[in-house]
Amino acid sequence: MEVSFAMTGKGYVLLAADTTAVHSIIKVKTDVDKIKELSPHLLMAYSGEPGAVVSRDTVQFAEYVERNIRLYQIRHTYPLRPPSAASWIRRSLAESLRSRNPYSVNLLLGGYDTSTYTPHLYWMDYLGTLVEVPFAAHGYGSYFALSLLDRYHDPEATVEEGLAVLRRCLDEVSKRLVVSPGKYKVKIVDKDGIREVEL
């Protein structure tokens, strides 16, 4: 099952997502990047509903969002700030919900606002629910990770400390989830932009 985690720290947001693509009982691909880079300071991890059949839906929506966020930046020569981007993405999901064919994709949106120098993390689901959180997770892995993050998360932690907490979450998922993903992609966004991190 698809799983993703995210947490804020001192001046950064850390996002992690699994890298497996599954069809029935087969792992079709094991190096999928499920974290889209929407703008120089905005990351979006996408995943399907836990238990549901994973479809092309999630990727279609994620790319639709990516292109539209980029379009805003092209038109206005200035990237959309995290709270505004979150609002736009949420509205797209809420409109999709009551359409003929709703998107079934859950998101974690992490961004650094270069005007206020603050990191922002948003939890969003396929219904168009949007809430700003200090840490978040999607998928069955969330049942393990959220409690660990309640205990160990520190909003003023350094990147190294944040990665240590993330490692705790990933280890717990590997230990306890029946179909645990093998590899994860980890990305971080801060004042200097986006970079990938090796765990």
Add this chain to the structure above:
Amino acid sequence: MSIMQYNGGSVIAMVGKDCVAIASDLRLGVQSLSISSNFEKIFPVTDRLYIGLPGLASDVTTLREQFRYRVNMYTIKEEREIEPQAFAQLVSSTLYEKRFGPYFIEPVIAGMQKTPSGSYAPFIAATDLIGCLNFAKDFVVAGTASEKLFGVAEGLWEPDLEAEDLFETISQTLLNAVDRDAFSGWGAIVHVITKDKIVILSSSAFISPGLGLAS
């Protein structure tokens, strides 16, 4: 599981002496899993008018934005602020427009209504998800803990409570009712509205036992 119970949350409003109070919990969950202890469901409409929106979280945000748009249009066209009575009718028609594909929200409204003599009278109202209005004289409740809220409110409420006493009454009503409900709780917020000022008390004043988080 019912769509109205998917995210959880409850709201209550009460009438006092020349004041009203509206209060809600702060939980956002996905069925049994709690996601956030900071999900506000009460929004200001004007200085003296607040609306509480318990129900499906996605619709909470959508409706709040819809009402903000419609009230802004009203203010531009009428060149004055909307009064609670008119706003309640606006809420009702907005919901009934979606009669055969409704928003999963049961709004609670609280405000101070201007009277012909120039003073203000307390006003509360609630609607069901398709806009049926209820203009109560004492209190209105909505959300997953609504039955519990009815019970405690019926016991604790009395007419003509002053602002400080109304605050205590509504707080105790909310806290004890949501403590019996699995889908509501995880923090609370109370707004008391009087004719000249609004007092907001945040969740840090309500660390209920078992919450496990300091706000």
